[in-house]
Amino acid sequence: MQRPVSGAHASGSNSSSGAARRGGLSVFLLIAFVVTWMIWLPILVQARTSGLAAMPPTFFLASVGPLCGAIAAALWEGGPRELARWARRTFATGFAPVWWLAGIGMPLAYLAVGWASAFLVTGVWPDPAGLGLTGKLPGLAWPVVAVVWVLTFGVGEEAGWRGWLLPALSRKISVFWSSLIVAGVWISWHLPAFFFNPTYTAMGPGIIGWMLALVCGSFLLAWMTAGAGWSILPVLLWHAGFDLLTAADMSAGVIASVISAIVMIQGVLCAWLLWRRRHAL
Structure with a gap:
């Protein structure tokens, strides 16, 4: 298994990153949140007034916020050349085959354990x-x-969270602390959905457990991203597989809870591994 590294070498950026225009982080956060929240706002208003008969397609469209943030931040920092460099790294395929296995195999394992538990x-x-x-x-x-x-919460989210934000933070701090910050941003980005998405509104106090699971997921996905040389393709497949299993109507209850518990255990293990290697060069 490839060893992920931390600090200044973690982003996989080229030598031109030192001359990048400052302010990319602010641009990323602004665009990622504004795009998603502006698309979700009409859904929120409808849900709180007349109610939702069904989730409109714009719910899924809003997932492009982090992707838009990554594109905007790359253009801000270095123009089209930086955008092309970001895209090549983010969607690269030249990583060890074990990460393909991880991205596809873990959701399949979740399926088997979740169904057996049910x-x-x-x-x-x-x-x-x-x-x-x-x-x-x-x-x-x-x-x-x-x-x-x-195509939505896979590419839309991961191109931003693990494709841009995590590497950008890891140029200055360890992957461990970067993962924790990404988790905080990720949770905050969901805020409007807490008030209209039935998946969240039905949780009640259980939303705390969801947040803890997301923090653990952030460590797990950071480990995978760093291991795959900062390509998000394995993480993209994992994220889509996880959503496919846990967001299914039949998964409410036992299956979703078991899968989330497994991810939390994996996340704690990955957090420990990243903590141990936070000073690696």
Whole structure:
């Protein structure tokens, strides 16, 4: 397994990064939040006034906020040349095959453990016909739902969080602390959805557990991103697979809880590994 590094060498940036125009972080945060929140605002207003009969497609469109933030920040720091460099690194395929295995294999393992747990609790195996199906995307078969997750909250989020923000922070501080900051930004970005997304509104005090799971997920995904040479492709597949499994209507309860618990355990382990190597060069 490739050893992720920390500090000034972690971003994989070229020598021109030292001459980058300052303010990229502010540009990223502004664009990422404004784009998403402006798209979610009408949904929030409708939900709090007349209610939502179904989740509108714009809910998924709003996921492009972090991607837009990454593009804007790259252009701000170095123009089209920096944008091209960012894209080459972020979507590179030249990493060790083990990271492809991680990005695809972990969701498959979650599926097996989650379904086995559901059987142990209920005495009945989950219906395979319900795999991945969600009321947020009514009438779509699970392969189509998977593609939607990849293109929206996969690419839309990960191109920003792990594609731009994590490497940018890791140029100055360790990957461990960068992961923690990314988690805080990631949680804050979801804020409007807490008031209209049924997945969150039904949690009640359980939202604290969701936040802890997201922090652990941030450590896990940072470990994967650094290990893959700062390409987000394995993380993108992982994120889409995780959403496909946990956001499915049939997963509410046992399956989603078991998968989240596994991710938290993985996240704690990755946090420990990143903490130990926070001074590595």
